[in-house]
Amino acid sequence: MGTTVSMPPYLNEEKFTGIEIDLIKNAFMNQGIKEFKHVDSSFKRAIKLLVENRVDAIITNGSNTYYSDFKNIYPSHTILNYVDCVISLKSSKEEFKKPSDIIGKRVWAFKSAKKSLGQEFARAAGLTAEYNESIDQLLQPKALLKGRMDFAISDRNIFFTQALKDKIDLNLFRVFNLSSKTPRVLRFHSKKLRDLFNNGLSNIRKNGTYELILAKYKDQYKSTCN
Template sequence: MRIIFTLFWFFCLSWQLTAQERSPNDLELVTGLPKPPFILENSKTGLQLDLISEAFATQNMNIDYVSMPLGRNITGFQRGNVDGVITVPPSYKYPSMHVSEPYINYQDIAVTLSDSHIELASLKDLSAYSIIAFQNAKKFLGDEFADIAAYSVDYRELANQKQQFDMLFSRRTEVIILDVNIFKYFVRKYGSDVVNSAFEMHYLFPEREYSIGFKKKEHMEAFNEGLQTIIENGTYQVILDNYLL
């Protein structure tokens, strides 16, 4: 634990030294771990990161990304000398955080194997099964889901969403919960190497919007202006189509 704590503060110090060398038009934003197609394995590109970078490019600003597990994003935002964190709910409240307009949507689903014959008509039905969800799902998916997770026969959260995918098809869990586009990406990429059974996708959750939380109001305003620009000039839709079609 002492080693982990020392390493964390080493990274914070490194951010501070790097920040002194950055120009006012260079920003550093905290991201989550890779979750294709939103954040690809190199943690520099992907649907979500491309939208952010293009929006800021219209404002002549350059973005660098600091990858960190979702559960530590806010800690990194608070202690590291970074300019913002890229995935927060639009209604999120945090001291000295300026939250942008929503710029990305997630549609979470529950996925089961067809031959398990699991019927999920509502969230309450989940409590009878073993579940592996994405990290911080209990915080993001609402109070009802958090209560269900607390009483589930076997509930876990994983930062590595490829592990969720693998564990479903290796029958080490009965239900996985993740974004539909992340799931479809894994199906396309790994195909028959992993997908050895028919599956069912259950749309139990409402679509969720996400924003960016910034330390400075002017960065939030610049992003909002850039976002509107790429929506109006068609760049936003081109990026969506590039990753989702």
């Protein structure tokens, strides 16, 4: 499997665990596949590895339009949703109600946000001079605390898990609803393997395994911004 950088609580790269990884592994194990190997890569390199059959699957955002240019790539059913939110410092008094509110602000978003968060957000980002995207969301809490941006666009679970690790008081932040959840999927070069995974995912939803995994991470994963 091709994965991106370690992003707890979804992926702990060192141990190859996390809520997303545990769901994926259990879906495969339901279908008799019990050995896994992951390859760390950027999302653009990951699709290259997949097209060249150097990995069997890659973990991606389901809504990312970047992948629409590639033929014979088969996305799975949604594994779970990332919960994308707009986060500011309470002390900044910044307000967010709609995507155009980022115009004129300093914004740090997750990599591929413009391709994943819809046309209205993409237009606003294009009109924002100090708009940047980075694959490493783990740097966002400290950077926001230091006032290096007005808004962080991040999955709330990644942001707050890292903030706690950095020993930052979560009450310093204000979270705004982006009205967007990013479905996470596996993309395969084999339709047969994709279908096998989908069957396993469906089965663990039915037999209770899926909910048990969510319960294991209940202190780290919330399905809404607030």
